[in-house]
Amino acid sequence: MDMPLILAAAGILIMSLVIIGSATHINTPSDERYWFVQRQGIFALMNIALAAFLMNFDYKMLAGFRKKLYIFNIIMLVAVMVVGQSALGAQRWIVIGPISLQPSEFSKLIMIVCLAGMLEERVGHLNTLRDLLPVAAYVGVPFLLVMKQPDLGTSLVFMAIFFGMIFVSGIRMKLLGGIFAVGLAAMPVLWHFLKDYQKMRIMVFMDPNVDPLGSGYHIIQSKIAIGSGMFFGKGLFHGTQSQLNFLPENHTDFIFAVVGEELGFIGVAFLLLLYLVVLWRGVQIARDAADTFGRLLAVGITSMIAFHVLVNVGMTMGIMPVTGIPLPLMSYGVSSLTTNIMSIAILLNIHQRKQKLLF
Numbered sequence: 001m002d003m004p005l006i007l008a009a010a011g012i013l014i015m016s017l018v019i020i021g022s023a024t025h026i027n028t029p030s031d032e033r034y035w036f037v038q039r040q041g042i043f044a045l046m047n048i049a050l051a052a053f054l055m056n057f058d059y060k061m062l063a064g065f066r067k068k069l070y071i072f073n074i075i076m077l078v079a080v081m082v083v084g085q086s087a088l089g090a091q092r093w094i095v096i097g098p099i100s101l102q103p104s105e106f107s108k109l110i111m112i113v114c115l116a117g118m119l120e121e122r123v124g125h126l127n128t129l130r131d132l133l134p135v136a137a138y139v140g141v142p143f144l145l146v147m148k149q150p151d152l153g154t155s156l157v158f159m160a161i162f163f164g165m166i167f168v169s170g171i172r173m174k175l176l177g178g179i180f181a182v183g184l185a186a187m188p189v190l191w192h193f194l195k196d197y198q199k200m201r202i203m204v205f206m207d208p209n210v211d212p213l214g215s216g217y218h219i220i221q222s223k224i225a226i227g228s229g230m231f232f233g234k235g236l237f238h239g240t241q242s243q244l245n246f247l248p249e250n251h252t253d254f255i256f257a258v259v260g261e262e263l264g265f266i267g268v269a270f271l272l273l274l275y276l277v278v279l280w281r282g283v284q285i286a287r288d289a290a291d292t293f294g295r296l297l298a299v300g301i302t303s304m305i306a307f308h309v310l311v312n313v314g315m316t317m318g319i320m321p322v323t324g325i326p327l328p329l330m331s332y333g334v335s336s337l338t339t340n341i342m343s344i345a346i347l348l349n350i351h352q353r354k355q356k357l358l359f
Helices: 001-027 035-054 059-083 101-122 130-146 151-167 173-193 196-206 216-231 255-287 292-316 334-352
Strands: 083-087 090-096 099-101
Touching: 001 035, 001 255, 001 334, 035 059, 035 101, 035 334, 059 130, 059 292, 059 334, 083 216, 090 101, 099 334, 101 151, 101 292, 101 334, 130 151, 130 255, 151 216, 151 292, 216 255, 216 292, 255 292, 255 334
Parallel strands: none
Antiparallel strands: 083 090, 090 099
């Protein structure tokens, strides 16, 4: 077993439960003060049990289910458009009894499995744009369905996964550079396809005071929270911005700001160190994987987690636009928690069956 990866992931989960409790206890009735913590903890234990069960099968079997998983993924994303429930201006959730599921979260991990199976046959053969187009179209269908919800943040995660996996598949650097150049040149055109609230988020990223009581409010309050924590923080359950409800979404998208306010620089440095261990182990597992499929799986998962951490932490500090991207294993949410625990389980599965490859 990869103990550094297990301990780092467990450390993040424990911090998550503590911070969720601190962020939410004051806003709920006394008899349900720790309802969010209990719910997150129960689902964490259920997912850990499921992950332990999944460790008993060979991850290579996933390649055989690639086509079925891809079809299921498309059906799931289309179902959101038909029977999904709307919240915060987006139709992203399917309600099943007391549980609200976000299919786009599961879609990311499914896409990693499907894309790894597809690229396994194309490693070393991505030399021209013609070679790359089928791969881009393969990712493009779920990408566009997620964009339709609309969910720009998750769509960008798809892009991070795509580029991370084609990079290790041996794509020519000249071709990759050309794609980035075209993407940069197309940004002024893409601007016109963004919705008004998405345009405003980019504008307040440049200057939060453009709309200080609207779209810029989240960034302003988050920066105040992190800055006021200083070196040692204000202490658990003593953060003014989070406890007094100045900081929106303090147990989900902006949970990192609560860590900064209550645990200070020491707390956020420790949390980022845990993420560094997870990413470092992901890279090492990819390097030592027994086969190409396992290496691609590990790279896709590591790319996904790295992008989530980069964007979420960046947006809370005002150096990235605000998107609905949760902090892995930290933010409250059943769908995100399940996806990330399953991702860690797959990394551990690949590590268990590793054999040194000669490069």
